[in-house]
Amino acid sequence: MALKDIRNRLSGAASAASGKVKAVGGTVAERAAGASVVVAERAKEGAQMAAEAQIEARKKKYAPVFREEYLAPDYDLPNMIVIEDEDKRKGIDVCEGAIGWLTRANGMEILHLYHEFVDESGLVFHPLPQMDAAYLLDVSGSGRFVNLECLFAETQKEKMAELQNVAYCLGAKYCRLETYESLEEESVVRRKGKASARKMGAVSASATGEVECGGTSLEERRMLFERDFSGSDKPVRPQLSWFKSSKEVNGLIDMRCSDSFDNEIRGYTVEIDCRSVATLSHARATAIDAALKGLKISLGLSLKEESSRESRQKMSFYIKFQ
Helix, strand or coil: CCHHHHHHHHHHHHHHHHHHHHHHHHHHHHHHHHHHHHHHHHHHHHHHHHHHHHHHHHHHHHCEEEHHHHCCCCCCCCCEEEEECHHHHCCCHHHCCEEEEEEEECCEEEEEEEHHHHHHHCCCEECCCCCCCEEEECCCCCCCEEEHHHHHHHHHHHHHHHHHHHHHHCCCCEEEEEEEEECCCCEECCCCCEEEEEECCEEEEEEECCCCCECCCCEEEEEEEEEECCCCCCCCCCCCCCCCCCHHHHHHHHHHHCCCCCCCCCEEEEEEEHHHHCCCCHHHHHHHHHHHHHCCCCCCCCHHHHHHHHHCEEEEEEEECC
């Protein structure tokens, strides 16, 4: 082989080797650059996911309720609502544009509704929507929310009005409603003319009339109403709400509206245990008291005590037809 050919081959091999080195070097550089881009993108995605997780955590913490969520047909409206000032959540990013927020206290879900959204909410607050007031869905089925401050007083009025309507629809000439309540831990002595109730050796009450002996037999009676009507022989079966499950009231209606026999009823007294038409059960009243305490909402009264007092009461409803 000629020396010239050998030199040409060696030169070609050197060039090829140099090209391969450059190619390998370029591939490594490209791979390194690509890896840097991937790392940067993943870091960006990680930061975005962390930010989203932080926002979700803040949403879970503050539990804002937005207009579109509230107005959705399948929105599950809580039974208790507190009307709030919008400024309480002002400056919290996840609460921007919200109409209120949700909390859970003592196992109860509560909607804190901004006062500014009350008119748009479509809800009825009785007697009036008031800032910082707590409302409970009316258990009689009216659909309105009643201020807890006056819940027992309002339901008492509703029960009275319902019984008056019963008397009117049945064609009564006269009706009277009284309540009486057993006074606990009282010692009573039977006397004619004047009776005294003693507790721990001190006279605590006196009344004209006659009382029964016994540890808890003293009763406090109160007239709620009495009404006179012209009377009618064409009774109409009334619609019932509070007393729809009362056997006594339904029995009165059935007797008056029955035309199966001629023995017309002239007068009737219905004794109603208020526990059968309770505004709130003792357990629910206790739970609401605890929930409000946890939210630092003061009512100025104890629902538990109001429920206990109501459970000791009975109603005496007298109705006369002739």
